[in-house]
Amino acid sequence: MMYGWIAVYYRELLILRRRLSRLLASMSVSPLLYLIAFGYAMGHKVVIEGHTYMEFLIPGLAAMSSMTQAFAIASEINISRFYWHIFEEFQAAPITNFSYVLGEVLAGITRAFISVAVIIVLGLLFGVVLSYDNPLFWAAIFLNSFLFASLAVGLAMLVKSHADQAMLSSFVITPMAFLGGTFFPVDRLPVWAQKILYFLPLTHASKAIRSASFGSPAHCSSYLLLIGIGLLFFLISISCVNMARD
Amino acid sequence: MIRIERLNKYYKRLHALKDIYLHVREGELFSYLGPNGAGKSTTIRILTGLTRPSSGKAFLNNFHIEKDRVKAKEQCGFVPQSINLDQELTVFENLNIHGALFHLPRRKRKRRIDELLEYIGLSDRKKTLVKQLSGGMKRRVMISRALVHSPKILFLDEPTVGLDAGIRRRIWALIKKIQQNGTTIFLTTHYIEEAEFLAQRVAFLDEGEIVAIDAPQVLMSKLGSWAIDKIMEDELETVYFSQREDAKQYIAGQEESFTLRRVNLEDAFLSLTGKKPK
Structure with missing residues (x-):
């Protein structure tokens, strides 16, 4: 009963392995375009906080990509729920809600780490090397992906169709991806806007990932916030699994 | 169980x-x-x-x-x-x-x-x-x-x-x-x-x-063992008999076309619900 999560995670890994080449290609397209358009073409003379814009952009893209890929687990769950009905196999299995959520969240985290590896490789192609050996960099990536994968599983249990899922992505994830300190420093916006953006988890993830990749001192508050919100979303997701029953 | x-x-x-x-x-x-x-x-x-x-x-x-x-x-x-x-x-x-x-x-x-x-x-x-x-x-x-x-x-x-x-x-x-x-x-x-x-x-x-x-046998036997289907304009009417001889006798006196067959579970379902199980 305790190890039900292994079966859920194992299934997601098998699917991931089968689609890996397609997934790597799709994970590379958007970051590559951002790096070419914003980093290389537009930002080559821009310096932010003593770093080139390319150096500034790559940690932001790592934050954004780990968020979107971890959240993408929601679409996978929806396809298995509404289209292939594979979710019924999990519902009929003697596993706890905790096991199910943990398996899916780990799958989201795995996707997120792969996407960050893609960003690092793309950054290397543009000659950018940051402090990737800093454990805090990977800790921030882990917390960011844990938070958004937990949110994704919870929402996937609540939505009633693919359309609902797409709407959530458009209204929640896309604005956050652009406004959460990924492409520009949040402190360049008016104070009132900064106050609003402070409530976005991605703002804190970008801050933590960026300072870790520059080897700067860690923002403890950002890490604590990501841990707190992540655990909250995880617990909510566990209770949402029952709501997916008719 | x-x-x-x-x-x-x-x-x-x-x-x-x-x-x-x-x-x-x-x-x-x-x-x-x-x-x-x-x-x-x-x-x-x-x-x-x-x-x-x-x-x-x-x-x-x-x-x-x-x-x-x-x-x-x-x-x-x-x-x-x-x-x-x-x-x-x-x-x-x-x-x-x-x-x-x-x-x-x-x-x-x-x-x-x-x-x-x-x-x-x-x-x-x-x-x-x-x-x-x-x-x-x-x-x-x-x-x-x-x-x-x-x-x-x-x-x-x-x-x-x-x-x-x-x-x-x-x-x-x-x-x-x-x-x-x-x-x-x-x-x-x-x-x-x-x-x-x-x-x-x-x-x-x-x-x-x-x-x-x-x-199934018990449900079917409540109707009899044999059935005759006869087409009445747009509807199919079924009559049930315990003995085959009785069913044959029923057909003998009439001019319409009939089908003589064994009673099945569908007959039992229809007689209880008035509906086809589809």
Whole structure:
């Protein structure tokens, strides 16, 4: 009963392995375009906080990509729920809600780490090397992906169709991806806007990932916030699994 | 083995199941028969944990389906109506995931999967992607998947829907074989001949209510042994007789065209509900 999560995670890994080449290609397209358009073409003379814009952009893209890929687990769950009905196999299995959520969240985290590896490789192609050996960099990536994968599983249990899922992505994830300190420093916006953006988890993830990749001192508050919100979303997701029953 | 007491299910204002009482004995092959929308799938979905009951109790091998949900689920295997295999994975991978979900150790899982694939005649398809299989093969894989953890109860929700007659009969033989090995089977179908051929007892379900439960022979014998169908303008009228001679005598005096045949389960269903089980 305790190890039900292994079966859920194992299934997601098998699917991931089968689609890996397609997934790597799709994970590379958007970051590559951002790096070419914003980093290389537009930002080559821009310096932010003593770093080139390319150096500034790559940690932001790592934050954004780990968020979107971890959240993408929601679409996978929806396809298995509404289209292939594979979710019924999990519902009929003697596993706890905790096991199910943990398996899916780990799958989201795995996707997120792969996407960050893609960003690092793309950054290397543009000659950018940051402090990737800093454990805090990977800790921030882990917390960011844990938070958004937990949110994704919870929402996937609540939505009633693919359309609902797409709407959530458009209204929640896309604005956050652009406004959460990924492409520009949040402190360049008016104070009132900064106050609003402070409530976005991605703002804190970008801050933590960026300072870790520059080897700067860690923002403890950002890490604590990501841990707190992540655990909250995880617990909510566990209770949402029952709501997916008719 | 399966005990249902005053089970009710509401979908908003729709009363989908009305005070269902049912007891299925250990090792029995029990069939739930009714038209679309009668509540067959709802009952199975409640028993397998996919749907919440609105009220009432149900037990699988004495485990309460809501209070001992995990234990109750361990008792049963479920083959849903729609194909819900992972199309991008192989036959082995699909069965292996199921075994892992039911906590079977890896070695035991592998051995059991080999046995089952041999049993359903698909050993040579072990490494084939599910999307490359025919509809009949997918059905057999789904049945074998539900058997990986050797359940005491097997729920089959319309297991032969959409399959041609030849494959359907092959699946019937497989279901019989599973029951002969001691598994209790709860089968829903709208194919009358399927229930008649397979089931030891049948429940007729109509608009969420059980209207009759008994052995197919008992339900049929209430009408007689022989039936005559006669076409009356747009309608088909059926008259029942205990003796063949009486039926022949009835035909002899009339000019219309008649069909003389044996009474079947569809006659019993029609006489009780006034509807065809489709």
